[in-house]
Amino acid sequence: MLLLLKILSIIVPLLLSVAYFTLAERKIMGGIQRRKGPNVVGYEGLLQPLADGLKLFAKETILPSNADLVIFILAPLLTFLLSLMGWAVIPFGENLVVSDIKVGVLYLFAISSLSVYGIITSGWSSNSKYAFLGALRSTAQMVSYEVSISFIILCVAICAGSFQLVEIIRAQEEIWFLVPLFPIFILFFISSLAETNRHPFDLPEAEAELVSGYNVEYSAMGFALFFLGEYANILLMSSFCVILFLGGWLPPVSLLSFIPGSIWFGLKISFFVILFIWFRAILPRYRYDQLMSLGWKIFLPFSLGYLLLVISFLLSFNWIAW
Amino acid sequence: MSDISTFFLGCLILSSSFLLLRVKNPVHSVLLLVLVFVNSAVLLIGIGVEFLALMLIIIYVGAIAILFLFIVMMLDLKIVKKDEKFISLYSIEIILIKSFSSALLFLVFLDFHSMSFSALDTNTFWFFSEILTDLQCLGQMLYTYYFVYFLLGGILLLIGMVGAIVLTLSTKKNSKAQSVFRQLSRKMEKATFVAKFKN
Numbered sequence: 001m002l003l004l005l006k007i008l009s010i011i012v013p014l015l016l017s018v019a020y021f022t023l024a025e026r027k028i029m030g031g032i033q034r035r036k037g038p039n040v041v042g043y044e045g046l047l048q049p050l051a052d053g054l055k056l057f058a059k060e061t062i063l064p065s066n067a068d069l070v071i072f073i074l075a076p077l078l079t080f081l082l083s084l085m086g087w088a089v090i091p092f093g094e095n096l097v098v099s100d101i102k103v104g105v106l107y108l109f110a111i112s113s114l115s116v117y118g119i120i121t122s123g124w125s126s127n128s129k130y131a132f133l134g135a136l137r138s139t140a141q142m143v144s145y146e147v148s149i150s151f152i153i154l155c156v157a158i159c160a161g162s163f164q165l166v167e168i169i170r171a172q173e174e175i176w177f178l179v180p181l182f183p184i185f186i187l188f189f190i191s192s193l194a195e196t197n198r199h200p201f202d203l204p205e206a207e208a209e210l211v212s213g214y215n216v217e218y219s220a221m222g223f224a225l226f227f228l229g230e231y232a233n234i235l236l237m238s239s240f241c242v243i244l245f246l247g248g249w250l251p252p253v254s255l256l257s258f259i260p261g262s263i264w265f266g267l268k269i270s271f272f273v274i275l276f277i278w279f280r281a282i283l284p285r286y287r288y289d290q291l292m293s294l295g296w297k298i299f300l301p302f303s304l305g306y307l308l309l310v311i312s313f314l315l316s317f318n319w320i321a322w
Numbered sequence: 323m324s325d326i327s328t329f330f331l332g333c334l335i336l337s338s339s340f341l342l343l344r345v346k347n348p349v350h351s352v353l354l355l356v357l358v359f360v361n362s363a364v365l366l367i368g369i370g371v372e373f374l375a376l377m378l379i380i381i382y383v384g385a386i387a388i389l390f391l392f393i394v395m396m397l398d399l400k401i402v403k404k405d406e407k408f409i410s411l412y413s414i415e416i417i418l419i420k421s422f423s424s425a426l427l428f429l430v431f432l433d434f435h436s437m438s439f440s441a442l443d444t445n446t447f448w449f450f451s452e453i454l455t456d457l458q459c460l461g462q463m464l465y466t467y468y469f470v471y472f473l474l475g476g477i478l479l480l481i482g483m484v485g486a487i488v489l490t491l492s493t494k495k496n497s498k499a500q501s502v503f504r505q506l507s508r509k510m511e512k513a514t515f516v517a518k519f520k521n
């Protein structure tokens with residue numbers, strides 16, 4: 001019973017924040033493009049996400065006649081479930097975590113590598129060219145950027161001396177990893193853009209050639225689940241970034257520690273969310289071969305080399321944490 | 323982990339691996355393979371080796387099975403129909419399954435814990451496993467006692483990689499691929515010139 005309450009106390013605020021994430025996206029992009037954004041439903045458009053959700057809920061579910069129905073129905077469920085599962089290990093504040101496992105970083109990484117399956121099975125099972133091509137592009141992109149993400153995570157784990165998320169945050173009490181590991185922080189942020197299929201790497205969705213990628217054939221709740229899963233994944237990646245580089249719940253200066261840690265955590269996540277939206281508004285889309293060569297020829301060698309640099313630095317100054 | 327949940331997981335693993343062999347659509351059988359991997363990872367978490375379980379998911383499910391799925395999806399395989407060849411294939415399959423499962427049963431009856439496979443004595447292992455976490459324990463064992471095997475494994479992977487590159491690499495001289503460096507290093511003085519015409 002207590003566990004159920006704990007789970008609900010994470011999922012309900014998460015879904016609310018996903019809803020308001022979409023509103024924030026439309027409002028901020030409106031601001032950047034000098035228009036108002038949604039402002040009709042509710043006060044200044046505050047009820048817009050609820051109206052959107054209701055609209056999707058009331059629509060008819062269309063099942064394509066040649067689709068592989070079981071997989072077609074399971075794929076959005078899988079995406080949505082996996083995007084929720086990652087939140088079980090995220091520490092929101094001091095002692096504010098559902099389960100603090102010893103290999104939390106690896107758990108998050110495993111969840112993000114499993115979430116590829118929702119996309120590739122949805123693309124294959126809808127039996128449509130556009131969905132299939134979108135799914136193949138998206139999967140190839142996610143798998144190739146995961147490689148560089150794993151090396152970046154290893155750098156941070158070696159500096160902190162642990163795979164435990166709470167321990168990684170505690171290791172940043174003196175200084176956030178943002179400062180000594182600044183280059184790979186930028187690398188991690190760009191890789192997380194690619195991992196969540198966001199601009200400028202949103203090739204799977206390329207409206208011009210592929211209509212909208214792997215979820216073309218989905219309507220109503222299937223589409224809504226993909227949408228929720230995608231945005232929850234963006235929030236998860238930003239909180240992962242905050243934990244690895246921006247010191248989680250820690251305040252920037254110890255004078256400000258009277259403000260509770262979860263508020264700092266939320267503020268830092270919002271910073272990344274605004275970055276995600278900002279990049280969507282200002283950057284043009286990459287070409288697919290450019291994306292692949294960026295991932296394999298630049299990010300992978302650089303992060304591998306940086307890992308070696310970090311290890312030899314720590315070894316030569318005898319700073320290894322364990 | 324209770325016996326009932328272990329039994330349930332074992333049944334799930336066995337039945338999905340049986341279905342993997344019997345299902346007609348190859349994509350379905352790759353997805354069932356993924357199910358087998360994930361269930362075995364859950365089983366490993368149940369007996370307390372989280373690191374190996376997560377590594378199983380990250381490497382086998384997140385990378386290798388994805389590549390299988392890619393290839394099977396792109397090969398455009400037709401669904402297997404029953405014909406004369408099918409029976410011989412079927413009998414080979416039965417022999418393989420039977421020999422594999424009897425080997426497994428043999429291992430179970432042998433009692434795992436009494437087997438020590440190298441010069442290392444098991445007491446050291448249990449000593450490590452009591453004071454360290456499973457990740458630290460694995461690191462201590464792997465880099466202290468088994469580092470030769472570790473390096474050999476790395477060399478094996480390197481050979482595989484080099485082989486794959488050699489098989490696929492072909493340099494065409496008339497390839498029209500654009501080189502970004504050449505494009506960006508073009509200067510106005512070199513690119514433009516005044517042509518002279520003879521009247």
